[in-house]
Amino acid sequence: MLLPILLFCAGYAVLSLFVTNSYHQLTLVLVPIWAIFGLSWNLLSGMTGLISFGHAAFFGLGAYTVALCFVQYGLTPWLGIPLAGLVGGISGLLIGLPTFRLRGHYFALAMLAYPLALLNIFLWLGHQEVSLPLIRERGWAFLQFTDYRIYIYLALGLLFAAMVAMRLMERSRYGMALTAIKQNEAAAEAVGIDTRRLKLVTIALSGALAGAIGGFHAVILLVVTPEAVFGMLISAQALTVAMFGGVGTVWGPVIGALVLIPLGETLHAQFGAVIPGIQGVVFGTAIIVVILLAPEGIYWKIADLRRRRVAAAPAVEAAPPAPDSLPPVAPRQAPGPDAPAILRVEGLSRSFGGVRAVQDVSFTVRAGEILGLIGPNGAGKTTAFNLLNGFVRPDAGRVLLDGRDVTGLQPNRLCRLGVGRTFQVVRPFARMSVADNVMSGAEVQARDIGEARALTREAITRVGLGARIDDRAGTLSNFDLRLMELARALAGRPRLLLLDETFAGLGAPEVERLLEVIRRVAAEGVTVVIIEHTLHAMVRLVDRFVVLDHGAVLAEGLPAEITGNPKVIEAYLGTKWGARARN
Numbered sequence: 001m002l003l004p005i006l007l008f009c010a011g012y013a014v015l016s017l018f019v020t021n022s023y024h025q026l027t028l029v030l031v032p033i034w035a036i037f038g039l040s041w042n043l044l045s046g047m048t049g050l051i052s053f054g055h056a057a058f059f060g061l062g063a064y065t066v067a068l069c070f071v072q073y074g075l076t077p078w079l080g081i082p083l084a085g086l087v088g089g090i091s092g093l094l095i096g097l098p099t100f101r102l103r104g105h106y107f108a109l110a111m112l113a114y115p116l117a118l119l120n121i122f123l124w125l126g127h128q129e130v131s132l133p134l135i136r137e138r139g140w141a142f143l144q145f146t147d148y149r150i151y152i153y154l155a156l157g158l159l160f161a162a163m164v165a166m167r168l169m170e171r172s173r174y175g176m177a178l179t180a181i182k183q184n185e186a187a188a189e190a191v192g193i194d195t196r197r198l199k200l201v202t203i204a205l206s207g208a209l210a211g212a213i214g215g216f217h218a219v220i221l222l223v224v225t226p227e228a229v230f231g232m233l234i235s236a237q238a239l240t241v242a243m244f245g246g247v248g249t250v251w252g253p254v255i256g257a258l259v260l261i262p263l264g265e266t267l268h269a270q271f272g273a274v275i276p277g278i279q280g281v282v283f284g285t286a287i288i289v290v291i292l293l294a295p296e297g298i299y300w301k302i303a304d305l306r307r308r309r310v311a312a313a314p315a316v317e318a319a320p321p322a323p324d325s326l327p328p329v330a331p332r333q334a335p336g337p338d339a340p341a342i343l344r345v346e347g348l349s350r351s352f353g354g355v356r357a358v359q360d361v362s363f364t365v366r367a368g369e370i371l372g373l374i375g376p377n378g379a380g381k382t383t384a385f386n387l388l389n390g391f392v393r394p395d396a397g398r399v400l401l402d403g404r405d406v407t408g409l410q411p412n413r414l415c416r417l418g419v420g421r422t423f424q425v426v427r428p429f430a431r432m433s434v435a436d437n438v439m440s441g442a443e444v445q446a447r448d449i450g451e452a453r454a455l456t457r458e459a460i461t462r463v464g465l466g467a468r469i470d471d472r473a474g475t476l477s478n479f480d481l482r483l484m485e486l487a488r489a490l491a492g493r494p495r496l497l498l499l500d501e502t503f504a505g506l507g508a509p510e511v512e513r514l515l516e517v518i519r520r521v522a523a524e525g526v527t528v529v530i531i532e533h534t535l536h537a538m539v540r541l542v543d544r545f546v547v548l549d550h551g552a553v554l555a556e557g558l559p560a561e562i563t564g565n566p567k568v569i570e571a572y573l574g575t576k577w578g579a580r581a582r583n
């Protein structure tokens with residue numbers, strides 16, 4: 001895993017020995033610097049999917065920390081650079097705290113504001129141009145060398161450390177949790193990941209790396225100006241090297257920097273006087289080329305081409321393995337009316353503007369039962385689920401889990417108390433294996449990565465997907481993806497499992513198989529609440545129904561009672577059918 005990184009850095013160092021032209025040597029320093037800055041962007045945006053257009057904020061703060069501390073307090077950059085990292089990390093936290101309230105495009109655009117604001121603040125403070133003094137007599141003490149190759153080796157050392165750290169992180173529980181956030185933030189919360197805390201840690205680490213490398217860059221160029229460190233081109237450069245090379249992989253920013261930095265620098269040297277800002281043109285063109293030819297970056301394009309070549313070989317053209325045969329269902333007794341309640345919902349209400357999505361809903365889920373929460377479209381089922389699960393706070397009412405009031409508790413805290421959930425829309429990582437997709441579900445239970453793997457394997461076997469555990473999720477059918485989603489919820493070993501329209505869009509044989517899987521899970525002692533708007537599969541699965549209509553409980557009872565209930569028939573089919581049922 002680390003050998004390719006070592007070989008690359010060693011090769012780069014050896015190559016540098018033969019470069020004597022100082023301009024080319026500067027380019028050789030800039031490549032690792034921009035690769036590290038790209039890695040910092042990749043850590044936040046590539047790993048979590050939260051796109052940042054404002055990474056220059058950290059870079060610039062780092063550059064100014066080193067420059068101002070050197071000029072004003074005589075602090076050596078050897079200490080200034082770690083300090084720049086600290087400043088970058090703290091500013092990451094300060095920026096993350098308010099900005100993580102936003103999502104998607106809004107987050108990306110809000111990030112734009114920070115470097116622009118900082119640019120003007122530093123202009124206003126009068127730091128138009130801070131030059132680092134040259135101290136030739138004690139160069140080592142102040143990180144000033146006449147031989148440029150020393151800078152190359154230092155930058156390379158930093159790049160090596162950053163790449164190794166990222167590689168190790170990718171395979172750690174932390175990396176696994178970041179992957180889960182990128183996949184589906186709500187689902188990550190539901191499997192017990194404290195997404196807000198994790199995102200704050202990540203932006204702090206990313207900011208620290210960007211700050212430190214901004215500080216190192218200041219030492220190389222010896223002059224810091226607001227435009228040069230907070231400017232739009234700086235943020236764009238971090239984003240472009242990562243996107244061009246490949247987002248979400250340590251090699252992406254390195255490939256991007258290796259191609260784009262020498263190209264930009266050479267064109268700048270040749271044509272900079274005639275076409276000012278030629279580097280911006282190079283980066284803009286690179287983005288367009290990537291969008292057209294390799295939307296996920298060069299690294300993934302090459303990986304895909306290699307995979308396709310291997311897959312083209314006849315030996316690999318095997319049919320997907322047959323699904324595992326599930327062990328026979330253990331005999332399961334539906335709990336009686338006096339069974340203890342695992343979940344009690346009391347007078348739950350929630351409105352959105354004028355829409356009363358859920359109004360005064362009360363019901364009980366008995367330990368060990370399979371309860372169906374049904375109702376026609378718009379009846380309030382999903383809102384009720386989100387209220388149980390902590391995604392939506394109720395206007396009134398309580399949710400009691402084992403008698404404990406858990407109303408409004410964050411989903412990740414509820415998950416830690418044993419509540420698992422699946423989502424209707426499955427968003428898998430197509431390139432990742434089934435096991436890697438499921439692994440985030442084990443986060444809540446596992447003490448280390450080994451235990452997470454064991455729980456993952458167990459959960460995948462429980463749903464009968466064991467034969468496909470190492471297959472890429474992108475090769476799975478819609479049904480297998482549903483099973484994978486179920487396995488992810490089971491990997492946290494929940495006591496109470498909330499299933500959201502698990503049968504939607506499945507054919508008859510698939511429904512049969514899924515019924516068998518859910519029955520088996522219930523037979524193993526897991527209490528199941530399932531929402532659906534169709535009745536036909538549910539009547540053969542659930543012990544009891546709660547029917548919602550217009551946000552309120554319409555009826556409650558055994559399947560036979562509910563299917564014969566004229567009010568339920570009317571809610572589903574209209575007054576005409578309801579009247580017929582009554583007659």
Ligand SMILES: Nc1ncnc2c1ncn2[C@@H]1O[C@H](COP(=O)(O)OP(=O)(O)OP(=O)(O)O)[C@@H](O)[C@H]1O
Nearest residue numbers: 352355357375376377378379380381382383384533
């Ligand atoms: N975030 C929201 N903002 C505004 N209205 C909402 C919101 N969420 C739900 N609603 C409204 O609340 C009502 C209940 O919606 P909900 O999604 O809970 O119903 P449902 O029974 O799950 O429906 P379906 O089977 O179609 O998913 C609907 O009228 C819906 O438009």
